[in-house]
Amino acid sequence: LANRATPLDHEQVHIQRGPRSGLPVIVAVHSTTLGQAIGGCRLTTYSRWTDALSDALRLSAAMTDKCAVAGLPNGGGKTVVAIPPGHTLDPAARRAVLLDVADTIAVLDGIYATGPDVGTGPQDMAVIDERTQYVFCRPPEAGGSGDSSTHTATGVVAALHAVCESVFGSPQLAGRRFAILGLGRVGARLARHLAATRAELVVTDIDTSKRSVADELGATWLPPDEALASDVDVLVPAALGGVFTPDTVTRLRCAAIAGPANNQLDAPATAALLHRRGIVWAPDVVVSAGGIIHATAVELHHETSQQAAARVLRIGDTLARVLRDAARAGVTPAAAATNLARQRLQPSTDTTSRE
Numbered sequence: 411l412a413n414r415a416t417p418l419d420h421e422q423v424h425i426q427r428g429p430r431s432g433l434p435v436i437v438a439v440h441s442t443t444l445g446q447a448i449g450g451c452r453l454t455t456y457s458r459w460t461d462a463l464s465d466a467l468r469l470s471a472a473m474t475d476k477c478a479v480a481g482l483p484n485g486g487g488k489t490v491v492a493i494p495p496g497h498t499l500d501p502a503a504r505r506a507v508l509l510d511v512a513d514t515i516a517v518l519d520g521i522y523a524t525g526p527d528v529g530t531g532p533q534d535m536a537v538i539d540e541r542t543q544y545v546f547c548r549p550p551e552a553g554g555s556g557d558s559s560t561h562t563a564t565g566v567v568a569a570l571h572a573v574c575e576s577v578f579g580s581p582q583l584a585g586r587r588f589a590i591l592g593l594g595r596v597g598a599r600l601a602r603h604l605a606a607t608r609a610e611l612v613v614t615d616i617d618t619s620k621r622s623v624a625d626e627l628g629a630t631w632l633p634p635d636e637a638l639a640s641d642v643d644v645l646v647p648a649a650l651g652g653v654f655t656p657d658t659v660t661r662l663r664c665a666a667i668a669g670p671a672n673n674q675l676d677a678p679a680t681a682a683l684l685h686r687r688g689i690v691w692a693p694d695v696v697v698s699a700g701g702i703i704h705a706t707a708v709e710l711h712h713e714t715s716q717q718a719a720a721r722v723l724r725i726g727d728t729l730a731r732v733l734r735d736a737a738r739a740g741v742t743p744a745a746a747a748t749n750l751a752r753q754r755l756q757p758s759t760d761t762t763s764r765e
């Protein structure tokens with residue numbers, strides 16, 4: 411295996427040192443088989459820019475499955491800007507980075523459109539819009555559909571109902587125990603929603619100032635390591651990827667996992683480890699699609715926000731189907747989600763679809 415060359419799965423990968431910012435700007439276009447590739451712009455710290463490249467490759471491939479599983483006429487892509495450790499971006503430097511990103515996207519001429527992701531938000535999308543139209547989620551006053559994190563959170567809640575129905579026989583969240591790993595824009599919203607529905611909550615973040623959210627909501631605050639291993643019904647990963655590894659899986663005490671973080675597994679084989687431990691893992695590509703579903707419904711297909719919201723809620727049905735397919739076929743939910751994506755990406759070779 412070691413001698414076998416890794417195939418290039420991606421249609422295009424652009425790497426450039428941004429002429430204004432001097433920072434590595436990476437745009438990976440994984441697939442346009444179903445339509446324009448979409449995926450957010452991640453602006454975060456990496457010790458080596460090649461780590462950012464690996465991330466961009468994995469994240470853009472996941473976006474292809476995310477779009478396919480959600481039934482969107484889009485493919486997967488991702489932008490990653492590698493900020494060196496210890497480097498902080500003042501407003502002028504941030505603007506320089508965003509204009510560098512925008513110029514790279516403009517060159518792709520519509521093959522790929524970006525949106526917000528870890529480290530970016532609607533205001534940043536308005537800056538990108540100065541140089542290319544291929545950007546989602548500008549602020550409403552600038553003509554976009556605005557912050558996608560509320561819709562991502564709504565999709566996660568729909569997924570949590572579906573997981574609880576499948577695992578515990580009731581979709582009710584009240585009285586269930588959840589641990590939310592990460593209180594960023596999506597995680598904090600989820601925490602508020604779950605607290606309001608009278609669920610029992612454990613929360614954590616690597617940023618200890620987020621403890622105020624726990625105090626405000628009456629949630630139990632634990633350090634990240636302990637929250638991961640806490641005795642809860644459902645674990646909700648809402649931070650960066652790679653949380654589940656052969657090592658962390660042995661320490662889990664939850665019955666199920668469903669959250670918005672992208673690329674939660676360190677490697678595809680970890681899905682089998684979770685399955686063997688009897689833990690139901692709701693595939694991240696299914697759970698986290700609320701943001702792109704809402705943004706494309708409103709901005710590409712000109713649907714009303716009610717129509718878009720109804721589409722986001724269907725994440726619950728999609729997840730229920732994936733969990734059912736997995737149970738029937740005796741495979742992991744990850745494999746069932748991949749099969750569903752493949753059916754849509756390669757309909758001609760499909761022999762298993764019942765639709």
Ligand code: PHE
Pocket residue numbers: 448449450451524525526527528546547558672698699701702705706
């Ligand atoms: N961060 C979003 C995701 O990973 C990306 C996105 C949101 C792209 C909205 C376009 C529009 O799914």
